[in-house]
Amino acid sequence: MTLSLRDHINLLSAPGPVMLVSVAAIRGSTPREVGAFMLIASDGLAGTIGGGNLEHQVTLRVRQCLAGDMTSIPTAEIVRFPLGPGLGQCCGGSVEVGFHLLDETKKEALCAALAAVADQPVSQSGRWLMMPVSTAVGAWQIAGAESAQAAMLSGGFGTERGGMVAINGVKTLCLRLDDALSPLWVFGAGHVGKAVVAALSPLPFDIHLVDSREDYLAGIEGKNLHICQSDRPELDVADIPAGGHVLILTHNHALDFDICRAALMRDDLGFVGMIGSQTKRARFIRRLSDRGLGPVEIGRLTCPIGIQGITGKQPVVIAASVAAQLLSVREAQMTQNQTTKAASDGVG
Structure with a gap:
């Protein structure tokens, strides 16, 4: 099991709500690629969406939400972050960040999906976790090396596609587990x-x-x-x-x-x-x-x-x-x- 996935699994196994944060789409120069993701809890972090002020501001946003009225937090939303003067980063592009709030049921589902792949060898095409948005972060699927979905996802994204893509007409959240080898x-x-x-x-x-x-x-x-x-x-x-x-x-x-x-x-x-x-x-x-x-x-x-x-x-x-x-x-x-x-x- 890689250290990064072990950190994710440990965070998901602890009590309390967790926010799944992912790079849903990019435009121009950005710190991380589409599909990069992290988990943010009130007292823990796992993964990264690129570091720097973008990740700092995203973490502050999530922590403020988790410290407030939980019933007022959107269970899913996508927020665009320009990486220019507003965030003090010189990348010059913009990132659409997906926020998905995980309750205990959703945490267990994601934890089980990560545990299922953690000890598997990395494929040369890379691996992705995919989840139709309509299932509210409940039913994860693994896109392995041989799948058409993985080939599409690992082939690179244009500005019109991202970590939230339409697969067979179904809006799907896609998380990049590891790069192609x-x-x-x-x-x-x-x-x-x-x-x-x-x-x-x-x-x-x-x-x-x-x-x-x-x-x-x-x-x-x-x-x-x-x-x-x-x-x-x-x-x-x-x-x-x-x-x-x-x-x-x-x-x-x-x-x-x-x-x-x-x-x-x-x-x-x-x-x-x-x-x-x-x-x-x-x-x-x-x-x-x-x-x-x-x-x-x-x-x-x-x-x-x-x-x-x-x-x-x-x-x-x-x-x-x-x-x-x-x-x-x-x-x-x-x-x-x-x-x-x-x-x-x-x-x-």
Whole structure:
């Protein structure tokens, strides 16, 4: 169970009313994405809708309501918050915030829904909780990776859609449980490989750590981490799903080359990065060219890896730099996917 969901469940399990606060719609630059949500009680908080003054003002609003006449509190409403001078935030956009008051029955229903998914692995498409508004926060449904609803919700929102959407003609409240995971294969469980896994484990990646040395894989744990001992790691490249990312960090340059060549021969992978110097890159490019790879295939290789300007060689420094680089690649890939989807849907 993730810490965030444990906090939500603990708050819902305590006595007293709770306000479910969610990002129902956004316009322009905003602190959080549609579907982000938090729970506010008179003496507790769980989750976040973006922090800063927006969350501060929302929390004050809820706490004042909970401290007053409970019978006068709307059970459900949506309030628009401009993020300009009024809130002293420079985002410049606006957020429509949904407020849903949860009594004991509604708290139990949401708590049960969160508990049902808390120990499940995160899907690559992300997960959502959905509830038709007409049921007054009573019947939650899980939108998993295979559902059409999850595909729509995770595909991004325009200004005309939000966390309150019409699904099959029914107005539905949608809460984002977790982000979609990007598949990543890390080849090499040495010092840098372990540091990279540790850095990426809390981030939205589905990590496969591959090494031929079984003893190097012992005891490695992490969120969304799969351990794979393989006598021929280069053959595992064929198992990487389209769009998956590759990091090559092995102890053997010959093995690095075989994995690198296998990855570059595929034209459907995402980031292909290899640890090394400019000298190693030049040597590999010559060898790859001698083995029949052309400029397009070779051009997909990133070596050295990491953010330009960070020169530290300590494993944790390399890992932090690579994590930032992969997050940047992931964001660009998601933006491209949303643009492609919008074009195919005839939007824009």
